[in-house]
Amino acid sequence: MDEPVAEQMIEAEYTLESMVLCPNCQEGIENIHVVRMLRTKVNFVSGLPRRAQILVCPECKAVLAAYLGSLI
């Protein structure tokens, strides 16, 4: 079973309690995909975290929000 590359790269999927409109594609979406980003370059004095997450629309893959740090 071959999944699209984008499906393999998501870390998680969250179901929304109500449908919302994606601001990019205007589609009604009922879930949000979470994609992890890993730090690959950093200034040695930086206090930025090693990993972070972005939230993307499952339909058009537009970035809806990004966090540097844990979502928890």
Ligand SMILES: [Zn+2]
């Ligand atoms: Zn979208």
